[in-house]
């Protein structure tokens with residue numbers, strides 16, 4: 566990977582606080598994820614992992630510093646541009662899943678293809694949005710014959726995590742941001758889930774930034790670091 570390729574994530578001189586007068590949660594001089602790189606970011610509870618992903622995804626407004634996701638300036642772009650970048654090029658697995666509870670599983674997984682023609686097109690190699698959604702659900706051990714039409718709110722937390730992962734992966738986004746996506750999975754399923762996530766990223770060339778407090782997952786990744794190594798704000802509990 567050359568240093569000149571557009572980074573998947575580039576952060577310089579970032580400071581972020583939730584309110585103007587509160588101390589920063591994030592104070593990061595430099596952080597970079599290369600295209601296709603799979604990075605594990607560990608951090609204690611409350612240390613700012615979800616906040617960092619929110620900033621990179623352009624969900625949280627940043628007033629100080631440089632944040633680029635796939636070359637888009639997420640600190641200064643208008644909300645519409647950030648939304649478009651997120652819809653077309655990012656797959657985000659939120660900690661709270663953000664599934665639409667009354668939509669069936671299949672519709673939830675295909676949602677990114679409704680918002681982005683590019684992601685719908687990218688599923689063609691796997692037979693289109695519905696076929697690709699079924700493929701991903703099967704790989705995530707959710708039998709589409711059983712779950713395709715089920716309301717997402719009727720699923721267990723671990724099952725909802727896997728639906729959220731399928732939704733993030735569909736249509737080959739170039740950057741996956743994953744926030745504790747294995748917290749409700751047992752050890753065997755967790756390892757299979759990570760293997761699948763890494764395989765899908767490898768086959769599409771996507772970069773992956775995976776955050777978790779579970780340092781045991783680190784060996785699966787190209788690179789692992791602790792948020793405290795890059796974040797001078799240093800909030801959070803001792804793990």
Ligand SMILES: Nc1ncnc2c1ncn2[C@@H]1O[C@H](COP(=O)(O)OP(=O)(O)OP(=O)(O)O)[C@@H](O)[C@H]1O
Pocket residue numbers: 583590608609610611612613614615616617660778800801
């Ligand atoms: N919406 C918010 N408004 C104000 N403060 C917040 C908000 N969200 C998070 N915080 C604070 O920011 C800090 C970092 O929170 P964050 O959720 O990013 O940590 P985390 O490392 O993801 O934690 P966990 O592992 O427990 O999910 C915490 O002190 C938290 O209380």
